[in-house]
Amino acid sequence: MTSLVLLEFDDSGIKQPSRSAVAAAQALGEVHALVAGANVGAAAEKAAKLPGVAKVLVADNPALDHLLAEPTAALLVAMAPAYSHILAATTAIGKNVLPRVAALLDVQPISDIAAVVDADTFVRPIYAGNGMATVKSSDAKKVITVRAASFDPVAAEGGSAPIEQASVGEMPGLSKFVSAELSKSERPELTAARVVISGGRGMQNGENFKLIDPIADKLGAAVGASRAAVDAGFVPNEYQVGQTGKIVAPDLYVAVGISGAIQHLAGMKDSKVIVAINKDEEAPIFQVADYGLVADLFNALPELAAELERS
């Protein structure tokens, strides 16, 4: 039984959610990793260093640039006969590509698994994480996306797998990449950060998010937001934490001016320690917070920055 994991990467290496997907695949047996894209030689070298990866397959082709769904799915389907399980992290790319692969293989995908029970059986959240379903697949091949927050990622270094070329067949040209508007940030990525500080509607506007910056700087934190804050245009969409945004499980999650709707809790309630700062002592967020501070955030945030600066 061998699994194939579709990796995502950037200039700094293999992304942490993909390393979590490798960890999930290790629970199933031998792991091969796929590095696909245009000019991906350096990424393949990095993939070869992941501990527990037995082989790296490289598909270097201009048609695979940006991992558009149609060509990437075609590639995975062509490679599928050699594998029992095909996995990727539950990211924008994983969610875009893997269901397409599954349909082409006549398989029902198993989305966003939080645990591996055995080769056919997995645990996945439903209803915004209000239920954990144990599901058993009757398909011969499994197509799986992995909830990164539920699996400790494998290290970035330590292995030395051989690198082979994957054969790239016919690539459908149904869609074209036009442009990307990716926000540049010095901060860690939300899904990889050890500390996350999120602001909600209580922040009132985008300018006020600057109050979070010195605290995030001090703690090496990523900055997130509730849907209300994103919808109101305070911060860009990729900040959204929740059922339909990013799922995070950092050591420390600080919710500032966030009420604690189920859809928000779905994205952060597996954090190790939760802090809530809210002026309404009845706010539901306090029901999941380890430490609750009933305060006006416009006083609390500057005080917090000063307190952290002091010691």
Added chain:
Amino acid sequence: MKILVPVKRVVDYNVKVRVKTDGSGIETAGVKMSMNPFDEIAVEEAVRLKEKGVATEIVAVSMGVAQCAETIRTALAMGADRGILVETDTDLQPLAVAKLLKAIADQEKPQIIILGKQAIDDDMSATGQMLAALLGWSQGTFASKVAVEGESVTVTREVDGGLETVSLTLPAVITTDLRLNEPRYASLPNIMKARKKPIATMKPADLGVDPAPRLTVLKVTEPPKRKAGQKVGSVAELVSKLRTEAKVI
């Protein structure tokens, strides 16, 4: 052009769902049901394309128990022209839904199919991509902007690091993200008008599809409960507890 919009009947997003005590699933008896919020956004987008003169007809499709007809009525009240109900008591999973939708698309020949990016009950986020695969069409998932230009459609997508824009050859499948638009409320006259719009009813067998689920739910359990912790009196106390008690900073 014709637009197809699949709309799912789900437990309303405001309901605090409970896991059944026997672990067989989620308690849905007597619970308020609504159209999946992402599908409202899909209907709204289709109606706007019709208002702009891009679309000529909007067909809303829902699959599942007989009451899915109510979900179709909601779409009709928002501005869809007619409905198709695929009635079955089988637990429909995305592969089956995608196959049924493909069969309908083969008959109806829409140029665009707009789905929600995710059903908020099963949280699969898979059906649109699977439908695009079965049809051999292009796909634009998690759309926050859609612009039809001649033979192609430009879709701006919400991705992990920001936004990505792709150009899709028509026909195409699009799935909606939250910020694509704000769905309208149906006005009373439009709700009345919707009662007269036609809904065709069929069974999976009529479409030549075996809808049997491939995933068996062995059990559903409650997630580990977090207990509420303590209130702290000041920022200084908070910082000190995070350092010495929780040891996370």
